[in-house]
Amino acid sequence: MFAGFDLDVIQRSLPYLFREGMTFTLTLTALAMSGGVVFGTLLAMMRLSSLGPLSWFAGGYVNLMRSIPLVLVIFWFYFLVPWIGGWIIGADRPIQVGAFWSSVITFTLFEAAYYCEIMRAGIQSIPRGQVSAGYALGLNYWQTMGKIVLPQAFRNMTPVLLTQTIILFQDTSLVYVLSITDFLGAASKVAQRDGRLIEMYLFVAVVYFIISFAASYSVRRLQARIAIVR
Amino acid sequence: MKYNWNWLIFWEPAPDGVGVYLSWLISGLGWTVGTALAAWVIALVLGAAVGTLRTTPIRWAVRLGNMYVELFRNIPLLVQMFLWYFVLPELVPTTIGDAIKQLAPPWGSYWPAVLCLGFYTSARVAEQTRAGINSLPRGQSMAGTALGLTLPQTYRYVLLPMAFRIVLPPLTSEFMNIIKNSAVALTIGLVELTSRARAMQEFSFQVFEAFTAATVIYILLNIVVVILMRFVEKKVAVPGFIGSAGGPQAGH
Numbered sequence: 001m002f003a004g005f006d007l008d009v010i011q012r013s014l015p016y017l018f019r020e021g022m023t024f025t026l027t028l029t030a031l032a033m034s035g036g037v038v039f040g041t042l043l044a045m046m047r048l049s050s051l052g053p054l055s056w057f058a059g060g061y062v063n064l065m066r067s068i069p070l071v072l073v074i075f076w077f078y079f080l081v082p083w084i085g086g087w088i089i090g091a092d093r094p095i096q097v098g099a100f101w102s103s104v105i106t107f108t109l110f111e112a113a114y115y116c117e118i119m120r121a122g123i124q125s126i127p128r129g130q131v132s133a134g135y136a137l138g139l140n141y142w143q144t145m146g147k148i149v150l151p152q153a154f155r156n157m158t159p160v161l162l163t164q165t166i167i168l169f170q171d172t173s174l175v176y177v178l179s180i181t182d183f184l185g186a187a188s189k190v191a192q193r194d195g196r197l198i199e200m201y202l203f204v205a206v207v208y209f210i211i212s213f214a215a216s217y218s219v220r221r222l223q224a225r226i227a228i229v230r
Numbered sequence: 231m232k233y234n235w236n237w238l239i240f241w242e243p244a245p246d247g248v249g250v251y252l253s254w255l256i257s258g259l260g261w262t263v264g265t266a267l268a269a270w271v272i273a274l275v276l277g278a279a280v281g282t283l284r285t286t287p288i289r290w291a292v293r294l295g296n297m298y299v300e301l302f303r304n305i306p307l308l309v310q311m312f313l314w315y316f317v318l319p320e321l322v323p324t325t326i327g328d329a330i331k332q333l334a335p336p337w338g339s340y341w342p343a344v345l346c347l348g349f350y351t352s353a354r355v356a357e358q359t360r361a362g363i364n365s366l367p368r369g370q371s372m373a374g375t376a377l378g379l380t381l382p383q384t385y386r387y388v389l390l391p392m393a394f395r396i397v398l399p400p401l402t403s404e405f406m407n408i409i410k411n412s413a414v415a416l417t418i419g420l421v422e423l424t425s426r427a428r429a430m431q432e433f434s435f436q437v438f439e440a441f442t443a444a445t446v447i448y449i450l451l452n453i454v455v456v457i458l459m460r461f462v463e464k465k466v467a468v469p470g471f472i473g474s475a476g477g478p479q480a481g482h
Contacts, residue, residue, distance in 0.1 A: 069413035170306035212304035
């Protein structure tokens with residue numbers, strides 16, 4: 001069944017796959033993770049806030065994002081971002097947003113909902129007494145959060161945050177629906193041009209597997225180390 | 231800059247001449263639900279079996295189960311979809327491969343999508359099942375052994391009845407995930423809800439109406455699942471027993 005299996009096509013396209021495709025995938029993952037963690041933490045703080053409208057807004061946003069498919073979210077933002085951008089700068093037509101920035105915005109805002117839930121659990125895992133102690137010392141909200149609660153919350157949640165990032169890394173392959181050249185997109189273009197679907201898709205699967213497996217293995221090691229310290 | 235809203239678009243005839251745009255979305259919803267349900271059956275059966283195996287004292291079974299879970303968890307769903315759709319028919323014997331390729335239009339992408347989602351989700355169900363069984367006090371399986379039950383009997387009469395109740399809430403979110411993940415099947419040509427919304431946007435140019443409708447339908451679907459599962463949870467609850475399978479989890 002592997003007769004006529006052409007390894008040469010993989011070798012020929014390696015520079016394209018990694019220099020164009022994997023670079024895009026990794027850049028998108030890194031940007032969306034950084035943005036997602038920042039926005040997610042802010043959302044979590046809003047969600048736990050005692051101000052009704054804030055927590056209501058954050059809760060609604062998170063639940064909305066978590067109840068619709070990522071593919072639909074990608075389409076939503078692909079069409080929505082140009083309109084919002086045009087509205088912000090007061091242009092009379094929707095502005096042009098490149099596929100790259102469109103997908104960065106999409107994944108940042110989508111993953112923020114998931115990071116938010118993780119950070120919320122992290123913040124809630126810190127005993128209330130610590131917050132009270134912060135206030136008793138005369139610290140304000142931002143100081144209490146920034147100096148007492150969040151550092152511990154981040155530390156406690158590091159393994160889950162990293163696991164979510166591995167999922168994000170895998171999910172970025174869905175930019176395929178916008179015909180973007182990420183790792184899978186690049187492989188798919190080569191596969192269709194050369195009629196070598198089997199080789200290319202199997203190769204993509206193996207590469208994704210190795211990266212994700214190695215990453216999740218390291219996260220498990222880290223988790224074990226953190227667990228002993230606590 | 232002005233967007234022309236037209237909420238009546240759903241009642242305008244669709245370009246295929248059969249119905250209105252709304253009927254497109256409803257047919258898409260049907261395929262989404264049909265795909266998710268069929269895949270859920272595979273996911274539950276395989277996931278429960280693999281998850282249970284991973285808690286047994288049988289070494290090779292645990293290792294095999296771990297490999298199974300790692301395999302399906304570490305490859306993106308979209309790539310798995312392509313493997314089932316493009317690659318599998320080429321790797322099986324030619325006669326079977328040709329038979330697969332000649333399936334009539336909706337089924338040709340329906341079955342690969344069902345199998346892909348089923349196996350992908352089964353790995354996640356296996357994780358939940360294992361966590362559920364491991365969350366039971368060790369004394370329970372020891373008590374089973376002490377009573378003279380064999381290993382299968384201990385699982386059948388002592389551990390699994392409790393474990394399955396514990397994993398019901400996480401399984402609810404897995405079921406919602408399978409509904410959401412079925413949208414990925416549009417890449418292999420399954421005309422489910424998201425794909426219908428996209429087609430409606432392409433033909434009618436009413437981008438935001440189409441996506442809003444799909445979003446609302448997905449949310450309603452989620453609510454229905456939550457209500458159904460709450461009913462099931464109440465129905466099977468053991469009085470006085472409160473269980474939980476653990477803390478926060480990553481997801482998508």
